[in-house]
Amino acid sequence: MDYVKLAKTLIPDEDLLPLEEYEKLYPERNMERGAEVTRLAPSPTGFIHLGNLYSALADERIAHTTGGIFYLRIEDTDLKRKVDGAVESVIRSLEYFGLNFDEGAEIDSPLNKYGPYYQRQRASIYRAYAKSLIERGLAYPCFCTEEELDKVREKQSANKEITGYYGVYAKCRNLTEEQIYKNLAEKKPFVIRLKSQGNAANKITFKDCIKGEITVTENDQDVVILKSDGIPTYHFAHAIDDHFMRTTLVIRGEEWLSSLPIHIELFSLLGFRLPKYGHTCSLMKMDGEIKRKLSKRKDPELSLDFYRKAGYYPTAVVKYLMTILNSNFEEWARKNPQKDYREFPFSISKMGRSGALFDIDKLNDVSKEELATLSAEETYDFLNSWVKEYGSDGDKVHFADKEYIIAVLNLVCGIGGKKRRKDIVRAESGVKMLDYFFDDTFSPNYCYRFGGETVNGVLEEFARLYDPADDNNAWFAKVKEVASEFGFAPEMSMYKADPQAYKGSVADVAEILRIAVCGMPNSPDLCTVMRILGKERSLNRLKSGKIAQ
Numbered sequence: 001m002d003y004v005k006l007a008k009t010l011i012p013d014e015d016l017l018p019l020e021e022y023e024k025l026y027p028e029r030n031m032e033r034g035a036e037v038t039r040l041a042p043s044p045t046g047f048i049h050l051g052n053l054y055s056a057l058a059d060e061r062i063a064h065t066t067g068g069i070f071y072l073r074i075e076d077t078d079l080k081r082k083v084d085g086a087v088e089s090v091i092r093s094l095e096y097f098g099l100n101f102d103e104g105a106e107i108d109s110p111l112n113k114y115g116p117y118y119q120r121q122r123a124s125i126y127r128a129y130a131k132s133l134i135e136r137g138l139a140y141p142c143f144c145t146e147e148e149l150d151k152v153r154e155k156q157s158a159n160k161e162i163t164g165y166y167g168v169y170a171k172c173r174n175l176t177e178e179q180i181y182k183n184l185a186e187k188k189p190f191v192i193r194l195k196s197q198g199n200a201a202n203k204i205t206f207k208d209c210i211k212g213e214i215t216v217t218e219n220d221q222d223v224v225i226l227k228s229d230g231i232p233t234y235h236f237a238h239a240i241d242d243h244f245m246r247t248t249l250v251i252r253g254e255e256w257l258s259s260l261p262i263h264i265e266l267f268s269l270l271g272f273r274l275p276k277y278g279h280t281c282s283l284m285k286m287d288g289e290i291k292r293k294l295s296k297r298k299d300p301e302l303s304l305d306f307y308r309k310a311g312y313y314p315t316a317v318v319k320y321l322m323t324i325l326n327s328n329f330e331e332w333a334r335k336n337p338q339k340d341y342r343e344f345p346f347s348i349s350k351m352g353r354s355g356a357l358f359d360i361d362k363l364n365d366v367s368k369e370e371l372a373t374l375s376a377e378e379t380y381d382f383l384n385s386w387v388k389e390y391g392s393d394g395d396k397v398h399f400a401d402k403e404y405i406i407a408v409l410n411l412v413c414g415i416g417g418k419k420r421r422k423d424i425v426r427a428e429s430g431v432k433m434l435d436y437f438f439d440d441t442f443s444p445n446y447c448y449r450f451g452g453e454t455v456n457g458v459l460e461e462f463a464r465l466y467d468p469a470d471d472n473n474a475w476f477a478k479v480k481e482v483a484s485e486f487g488f489a490p491e492m493s494m495y496k497a498d499p500q501a502y503k504g505s506v507a508d509v510a511e512i513l514r515i516a517v518c519g520m521p522n523s524p525d526l527c528t529v530m531r532i533l534g535k536e537r538s539l540n541r542l543k544s545g546k547i548a549q
């Protein structure tokens with residue numbers, strides 16, 4: 001068969017360069033020894049998930065701790081799945097979590113010398129290499145229809161054979177020159193398939209940077225490399241792009257492990273050096289007793305938007321992911337509480353080999369701790385940025401009064417006090433926690449444990465005595481005074497010594513006041529809450545907290 005003529009017929013493009021030119025165009029990167037080039041290569045589907053962030057964090061850490069490059073490539077060969085604005089959304093999402101690309105799609109960088117970074121814009125390079133494989137007799141046109149392929153698959157499944165296009169099933173592999181040209185003359189649509197040189201009886205030992213040594217079966221599938229519209233498949237585009245973008249380490253999900261033999265063969269037939277691979281394990285969660293993969297359909301926490309909307313502090317999410325990625329991170333972070341997580345010596349060899357367990361309770365703990373390291377100003381900035389994006393109009397009005405919010409935060413978080421409180425887990429619930437400091441969002445739950453006469457008496461009397469100029473001691477002395485007046489023990493010790501003699505203790509009186517002022521039985525220091533609310537608002541609350549009789 002005249003393969004050169006066949007290649008020219010199938011791929012008549014005039015604009016393809018001789019292959020050596022592509023090597024010159026995209027030379028080896030001039031980098032220090034040990035520097036790794038990694039990439040994130042998402043499809044622009046608009047759905048960027050925790051698994052992407054998890055992989056991207058490993059990519060980013062490895063590139064940046066070795067002095068390498070982390071770039072963004074968009075795998076947009078499947079137009080059906082393309083969503084407008086998806087690329088910006090990937091970049092913005094990762095940026096939110098503090099991960100920045102050094103080069104790539106939509107990244108403004110002088111380093112962008114290995115593009116274009118959209119696969120759709122790289123058609124000629126894929127076609128040049130497909131043409132060369134045809135010329136060398138290593139690829140061929142396949143005219144099989146979807147129906148024919150379905151039938152073959154059904155037959156293989158019924159015979160319990162491996163499904164796919166290989167061996168005796170690779171019908172078009174052995175078409176004669178005459179048959180091929182006849183099909184072409186009849187304008188039958190065709191794809192280009194690899195003519196695999198492999199043998200499934202052979203095993204290959206492979207060293208995965210995460211999973212360690214694994215044994216895989218040699219590829220014998222004649223996989224499609226160019227689809228009927230001339231667009232490459234993932235397999236082919238991956239080999240060409242990662243070679244010419246000079247990726248040194250491919251980190252990707254373990255779902256790709258089964259196609260690794262195809263990639264090993266493709267790199268070899270194309271004459272490219274195989275990059276290192278690290279296949280990450282899937283993120284799992286406990287569903288009752290069962291450990292299962294996080295699912296797009298069942299688990300909202302898989303979507304990265306979930307963390308932004310819920311207002312997780314980005315560094316907390318990243319630090320939590322670091323604890324799953326590197327088994328020794330948690331201990332390091334405990335020993336180095338002041339250090340930025342970027343100072344941690346990230347190591348691919350410490351990545352887990354099997355199912356990484358994602359535990360949202362643990363994330364909440366990390367988040368609380370992380371937020372408790374912020375100053376009132378920083379906490380305000382973080383909550384305010386969430387409010388601007390996701391808050392209600394009311395929240396926006398509240399947050400416009402920065403001074404007031406800072407005073408509230410100082411109190412609620414115990415900032416500068418003896419004990420730093422760690423109640424804020426994330427912005428959404430944190431902002432909600434402040435609702436009772438504003439009349440329009442104050443929604444009290446008057447859950448008094450005493451009758452109307454006592455409650456109303458206490459509230460009225462305390463309102464009469466209240467003086468905003470009182471310090472904490474004077475304020476508390478008045479609570480005691482009211483306690484005595486209404487049959488409560490003014491000292492806890494008195495109550496404990498003879499509980500029968502009283503309605504309750506001073507703590508119960510404080511609770512009545514707290515319920516009236518804050519709308520709940522728990523709050524930070526009530527005296528300070530009242531001071532922040534101001535005299536008028538405090539007195540109003542004491543009044544409206546009365547039980548209707």
Ligand code: GLU
Nearest residue numbers: 041042043075238251252
């Ligand atoms: N586009 C592929 C994906 O989104 C990329 C896999 C890879 O990183 O090579 O799964």
